Amino acid sequence: MPSGAGHAAAPRPVAGTSGRGLILRAAGACATALIVALFLSLFLMLDGPAYAARPGVPAAALEAAMDWLVLLDAGKYAESWTRAGRDFRQGLGKAEWARRMAAVRSELGANTSRKPIDARYARETEPAGAAGECLVILFGAVYEKVSYTTETLTLCREDGRWRVAGYFIR
Numbered sequence: 001m002p003s004g005a006g007h008a009a010a011p012r013p014v015a016g017t018s019g020r021g022l023i024l025r026a027a028g029a030c031a032t033a034l035i036v037a038l039f040l041s042l043f044l045m046l047d048g049p050a051y052a053a054r055p056g057v058p059a060a061a062l063e064a065a066m067d068w069l070v071l072l073d074a075g076k077y078a079e080s081w082t083r084a085g086r087d088f089r090q091g092l093g094k095a096e097w098a099r100r101m102a103a104v105r106s107e108l109g110a111n112t113s114r115k116p117i118d119a120r121y122a123r124e125t126e127p128a129g130a131a132g133e134c135l136v137i138l139f140g141a142v143y144e145k146v147s148y149t150t151e152t153l154t155l156c157r158e159d160g161r162w163r164v165a166g167y168f169i170r
Helices: 019-046 059-073 077-083 086-091 094-108
Strands: 111-121 134-143 149-158 161-169
Touching (some): 059 111, 059 134, 059 161, 077 086, 077 094, 086 161, 134 161
Antiparallel strands (some): 134 149, 149 161
């Protein structure tokens, strides 16, 4: 009888289906799914409300900062100066502020997105800190002509309202 005749051929493992290969593939699939889930979670967190309250930061201060920045985005520089705090207005005249902002904003183009990235109470030694209760809020911003920049606003409480005491853009 020829060898192997009458006997079923022994099964050969198919490439990539060994127990070890299946375990490695399953582990790889789980790791990939975990990474995708983490990135998706991060994306959803970053894509949240434009000015969600940060822990320990009064929502009214964050809202005042965003409202003031919207004035700048709309080219309403004189109105932004009028709505700013006393220290801000005393430091620079309305016409000069409007002229400077028009020049800066023309270099940036229109704002396309902005999100708060940090907020903390100012210490007495920081600019505008001596005026009373003050916050420093940092925003990450994207403009038409600049892919990413930071905007720093100092807000202080005046007459029971949060008002901009300083603005800096990098």
